Amino acid sequence: MSLKHFSVDYDQVNERGTFSSGDVLSGRVTVVAGEDTKVQSLTVKAKGNVEVKWYGQDGASTVLHRDEKKYFCLERIILQDKKIGDGSEIIHQGRSVYPFTFVIPNIDMPSSYEGKWGRITYSLQAQLTQSIGKIHKTRIEFPFRTKSEFPFAAKSEMPIVVLQEQQCATKISFCGSGKVTLNVTSEKMGLTQGETMDVSVEVINGSNSAVTPKFFLCEKQIFVARAATTVHTSEILFGTGESVSAWTSRTIRNVLSIPPQLSPTFFNCSMIKLEYTLKVTLGGQLARDPDIKLPLVILPGSSQPCHQKAKCGSFHSKKVSN
Incomplete structure (x- = not known):
């Protein structure tokens, strides 16, 4: 493989390592290529998402209950060939670093959470497409902390x-x-x-x-x-x-x-x-x-540090059959 390393990471904005609505999320995509490599595109997305999934019984049948909601999905196109699909962009041999910046939407969103049958996640995902059948992906989650004044109350007027x-x-x-x-x-x-x-x-x-x-x-x-x-x-x-x-x-x-x-x-x-x-x-x-x-x-404790530190995401490749 011409691609030796592909990762995405971000910069912390505070001592807790958390992000909130309205924060600037900056980072970089790092690519290490063993030789000059033609690519169609290189993109990075920032996402906020909640998903729940569990199995229940309806009489003798097993039923899958599943739902999800996107809070936001922002995308940056870092590289894109001049003619879509012709692979005219070149990533040169060695290490290449591509910076990016997002502004997290200033809306009410819950904090990151992982429960028994559901997750609230905020993540960065980079995708490098070499050809229609060769796609590389890397992903990393970043910890998010709500700005809601009353996240603990079923009704916001709770004093x-x-x-x-x-x-x-x-x-x-x-x-x-x-x-x-x-x-x-x-x-x-x-x-x-x-x-x-x-x-x-x-x-x-x-x-x-x-x-x-x-x-x-x-x-x-x-x-x-x-x-x-x-x-x-x-x-x-x-x-x-x-x-x-x-x-x-x-x-x-x-x-x-x-x-x-x-x-x-x-x-x-x-x-x-x-x-x-x-x-x-x-x-x-x-x-x-x-x-x-x-x-x-x-x-939430005002000075509790987040246990998840900023780090690079690992990548995987996907071959798509025509």
């Missing part, structure tokens, strides 16, 4: 002050020997990535069994494909409190820490949504294990 208010809930569970009352108070509803929160649990154990409070972070991913909806849930054990003996009461205070790598809550995508709850349960010989769920909104 930010609500996220700082204390939350309380009570639940009573009956069993043969008595009842257990569980009172849970969380410091607030909204926390940033990596932030800690005080949670107070009062247990009034009026039964003859010891109970132990456990703390869980519950994640709920919602996927929508046209008229179909599916949900994926998961739980992370935050920690376990001290045991409360039979016929006693105790108030337990725990400090819970939000993992910094956890994706923020968002509702500003029509096909994927992400939400969280704090769940407190009691184990023991109860007829029914009581649990309390409090809403939890995870906000």
Whole structure:
């Protein structure tokens, strides 16, 4: 092959390595050719896209639910032969670098995200066409961060002050020997990535069994494909409190820490949504294990770096049969 290397990469615009609406996205396409090579065209595209896909059951049949939406698709033609299709453009032997610049559309778009059955991606794709049957492609994703003021709210009028208010809930569970009352108070509803929160649990154990409070972070991913909806849930054990003996009461205070790598809550995508709850349960010989769920909104940390660094995309070639 005359083409030894073909890649696309971009320049970071901040310490987090993320891009947002209205940012300038600059980069370069690098081509290393083993000899002078005739090409028809060299193009680069910047794309924003959301796609969901999962399989469901409709009676005895398996049904594919799939949908996608493009937020934007920008294209730059770097090289193009003078007569379309005649391969008159030449990429000379050795290393050639072709810079490009895009301005990301200044519209409301969700942050990059990868869930169980869907992805929100922003990418650069370069394509070099040598002939109608010989195409080379290379692609790289860049991390995008929304500028939406309320990505965490189903309704944009949700006041930010609500996220700082204390939350309380009570639940009573009956069993043969008595009842257990569980009172849970969380410091607030909204926390940033990596932030800690005080949670107070009062247990009034009026039964003859010891109970132990456990703390869980519950994640709920919602996927929508046209008229179909599916949900994926998961739980992370935050920690376990001290045991409360039979016929006693105790108030337990725990400090819970939000993992910094956890994706923020968002509702500003029509096909994927992400939400969280704090769940407190009691184990023991109860007829029914009581649990309390409090809403939890995870906000993006202002100084959290992006784990994906700028890098070159690898390339692949495709031969097209006539």
